[in-house]
Ligand SMILES: O=C(CO)[C@@H](O)[C@H](O)COP(=O)(O)O
């Protein structure tokens with residue numbers, strides 16, 4: 001079965017001093033969607049960017065913006081991201097008091113909605129909300145930082161989620177986030193993922209020496225995916 005693959009650069013590893021240009025360049029290199037990591041120094045031990053940055057990027061790019069919320073509480077910030085131009089909003093079930101309500105809030109705000117699973121979070125959260133999901137995001141590292149190592153057990157979780165998605169008959173994206181590189185992207189795809197977040201692998205590539213560095217690494221990722 002051929003699946004549509006999407007490469008989602010995480011701008012967490014981009015140069016924030018020239019973020020608009022980074023987004024333009026990385027999309028021009030052949031990537032598909034922008035992964036936008038929001039951290040609050042409460043749910044995760046790091047602090048990043050919020051709706052104002054999303055709003056500033058919106059006129060710079062037509063690319064789909066995939067907002068990964070690592071914040072608690074989560075509901076309050078959802079309408080702000082929708083107004084700022086987010087296309088997809090995902091959140092961690094542990095950060096929501098009422099998962100079904102949070103999913104409804106995202107949809108009512110006009111965005112696609114997804115749930116995020118940490119490495120040790122049970123997939124049982126899926127049991128009653130599959131029909132509300134546009135994406136399932138599996139963390140292959142513990143959330144909070146870019147540049148961590150892929151946790152191999154994630155591959156079993158990807159296989160389990162792929163089966164659940166196929167059984168649902170719905171078009172739910174399966175995104176994997178953390179430690180995805182040229183040398184493991186094919187394995188992650190073979191396990192069943194279709195959307196690949198890559199931060200340090202793309203933005204860290206040959207930093208400041210190779211002007212075409214994003215094209216080079218993205219082409220290498222595409223070549224790996226073509227083997228799947
Ligand atoms: O959500 C997160 C981290 O919490 C990610 O989106 C990272 O930003 C991915 O970075 P790399 O592991 O690809 O460097």
Ligand SMILES: [Fe+2]
Pocket residue numbers: 010035036037068177197
């Ligand atoms: Fe992320």
